[in-house]
Amino acid sequence: MLASPLQPYDVSLSHFLKSQPKQIAPIETSPREIARSWLDRFSAVLASGDASRLSTVLHQDSWWRDHVALSWDLRTLYGLPAITSFLSPIISFVNLHPLCLASDHEAYPPSVVNPLPDLNWIQSIFTFETSTGRGRGFLHLAQAEDGDWKAHMLYTALDEIKGHEEITGARRSHGGQNSSLGGSWFKRRQKTYDFTDEELNALIIGAGQAGLNLAARLQALGLSTLIVDRQTRVGDNWRSRYRTLVTYDPVTYAHMSYLPFPSDWPLYTPKDKLGDWFEAYVWLSTSVTAVSYSPSSKRWTVNLKKADGSTRTLHPSQLILATGHSGEPRVPSFIGQETFNGTIYHGSAHKDATPSLAQGKRVLVVGTGNSGHDIAQNYHEAGAKSVTMLQRSAAYVLQAEKGGHMLHVGTYDETVQFALGRNLTTAIKEAEKENLEGLEKAGFKIDFGHDGLGLFRKYMTKGGGYYIDVGYSSLITSGAIKVVRCEEGISHFSSSHIHLADGNAIAADIVVLATGYDNMRTSCRKILGDEIADHVSDVWDLDDEGELNGMWRPSGHPSGKFWYMGGNLALCRIYSKFLGLQIKAIEAGLHKV
Structure with missing residues (x-):
């Protein structure tokens, strides 16, 4: 399986739409013929050793993501000048030469996709070799105003090193020599x-x-x-x-x-x-x-x-x-917490809210990520007298049974999650409208990630700030679990209350700090x-x-x-x-x- 071909960085959808080459006419030639023709032209440019000729096969506003095929690193290059600058000194000795497109019987053969209402792409997997190894790539071709097909997004990934292939499949070890003479396998x-x-x-x-x-x-x-x-x-x-x-x-x-x-x-x-x-x-x-x-x-x-x-x-x-x-767990400390008569612990220490520990207790969970939700639900089901979640910053909520499935439809490659993520996030928002409205009505603040780019951007930048709802948002929307919002957070503790920076106070017997990790x-x-x-x-x-x-x-x-x-x-x-x-x-x- 290919990895994530393209994760363009910090691209808003408006910029993407503006820069994207538009489809100016119906596609009359077969996707395979278009992709094959492009691959031949691409091969000729690479064989020439002249990186300046990339302009004939790549759009000015194109992306090229590479995983250790062109260099021993993970790189994402945006824009023809950056791609040309990167490839110029290595184009000859890397010796990248595409071989063939995926067949109609393989995954992702040449086909037309419609990522945006006014755009058609030709996409396909292809295989290639370099002087070092063999790999696979993924291409997205878009038609320019003059009708010429060029790559707007290109991904290359090394699969194996020549002469150092994985000892798997046909190369697997014999395994039949298990005699006492040569020593048993054990x-x-x-x-x-x-x-x-x-x-x-x-x-x-x-x-x-x-x-x-x-x-x-x-x-x-x-x-x-x-x-x-x-x-x-x-x-x-x-x-x-x-x-x-x-x-x-x-x-x-x-x-x-x-x-x-x-x-x-x-x-x-x-x-x-x-x-x-x-x-x-x-x-x-x-x-x-x-x-x-x-x-x-x-x-x-x-x-x-x-x-x-x-x-x-x-x-x-x-x-x-x-x-x-x-x-390591990020464990904040607060003024006066030593005077608190209840229990304070970080979410990493949470094991199980058994009835003997939870019943009759007032529980405050600080944090509204996955762990915070799970721990709050655990205390509620164990019979806590009350469970409250303290929310400082907005969180992205995605339902596993709706938006979660939408994230994984089609090619698993996070294909343009950062460039087209807002489109997907908007579609998920509409599909989950009822749940999101219920959460906001209950006082839970929702956001949709940087520039509306949703879950993947949140995960890749913060490693948190979201909740994948497996059914427990209903506890918030129903009022079974309360949400209190205060952007400035906790001011100080007293013997029985947690005092917030906005002047409000929450009575609690147990405080769980679901505050994440360093x-x-x-x-x-x-x-x-x-x-x-x-x-x-x-x-x-x-x-x-x-x-x-x-x-x-x-x-x-x-x-x-x-x-x-x-x-x-x-x-x-x-x-x-x-x-x-x-x-x-x-x-x-x-x-x-």
């Missing part, structure tokens, strides 16, 4: 698992979906890889969360690398069921005690300590932090120390091109061998491939750092 695996005879290529810290997906990719590329985790069981990072947690991503979107869910898997996965699905060779109950990098040996020194007190020192070439894209760099600092954290970039949010800072790409560490890996199930599966290829390129000597 004995060979145990020897490899102990890492006594070889130096590691990669050490991954964290055995959640991020670490497991990346480990699977690296091992398929022939790189020796070890995961360490402080938990006692693989999957405990999910099992240990609050009882009512389920994934908000549908099952079709959330598979693991090489390990699709069975056909009878539930649409939304309960946390314990997901935890049980995660199994791999991992050193569990293992903590990192010290880390350093040697520029002379170009290897890390990582000291590890197991629960039984034993220690090991490993020297991996690559070090990956895969503890989740959120860092940047993942805080995890780096806590686990690996200041020496490393001071030399890497912050993680998440978008850079000037619209790519995520630090995640799945160079982290900024001078060694070029420290990486962040995180995200939801789907992102971990997809981007583990691109991070795996970057690491393999370094280990194979194809990319010098």
Whole structure:
């Protein structure tokens, strides 16, 4: 499956419509002929080595997103001048040459799509080669006023490195040599698992979906890889969360690398069921005690300590932090909270609001994201006397059964979520009109993301600020859970009340701070120390091109061998491939750092 071809950054729909080439006549030629003709012209431009000729095949206002096919990084280039400038110095040695369009029997063959009322696009997947590897691309062609078809959006992604292909499919190992002479598979695996005879290529810290997906990719590329985790069981990072947690991503979107869910898997996965699905060779109950990098040996020194007190020192070439894209819990403190007679805790510590704890209690949940909603619902169902949510800033609400399905209709690629996201957000708003009006009537403030771009932009910039409604918004609209809004938030605590900056006060016995998490760099600092954290970039949010800072790409560490890996199930599966290829390129000597 292709990753997200295009996520144009910070483009309003009005600008997009103004710059978009308009369809001036009905399409009389077949989409395949149009796409084939364009691909031939594109190939000729690339073969010429003259990047200035790109103007004959790309619109002036075009986008090109690349995932490690043209450079060992994730790039989004907007506008013909930026694309030409990027490609000019590398066009000859990259040697990009398209091969063929998707056939009519494959996914996304050449076809006409209608993303906007006055625009037709020709879209198709195509395959290509470079001097380094093989990949797939996705194109959107729009007709210029002179009738010429040019690419308005283009995506290229490396699938494999020539000579270093994944050991899967037809290349899989024989596996039949299991005699006592050569050593059984178990004995060979145990020897490899102990890492006594070889130096590691990669050490991954964290055995959640991020670490497991990346480990699977690296091992398929022939790189020796070890995961360490402080938990006692693989999957405990999910099992240990609050009882009512389920994934908000549908099952079709959330598979693991090489390990699709069975056909009878539930649409939304309960946390314990997901935890049980995660199994791999991992050193569990293992903590990192010290880390350093040697520029002379170009290897890390990582000291590890197991629960039984034993220690090991490993020297991996690559070090990956895969503890989740959120860092340490963001726990605010307030004037007078030490005088409060009730209980205060952060949402990360929430397990279950049992009746014995909840009944008769007045509960205040600070925060209105996914966790805040789940915890409020948990206390309500456990019999709390009252449950109130304190909302400081507006949140985007999307119903899983309506807007959630609309997000995943058609090509899974976030295809132009940032450029056309307002159109989709508007359509979802109309489909969910009744729920949104009910929430606003109940005092819940709604927003629709930066420039009306909805969920994906919220997730990519903040990692929060939204709620995917799996049915609990009705508790707010019905009045069963109250919402209090105060932009300035909490002023101070007294013995029985939480006083807001607007002068109002809320009586409470339990206060849950569903206030989110810091940047993942805080995890780096806590686990690996200041020496490393001071030399890497912050993680998440978008850079000037619209790519995520630090995640799945160079982290900024001078060694070029420290990486962040995180995200939801789907992102971990997809981007583990691109991070795996970057690491393999370094280990194979194809990319010098």
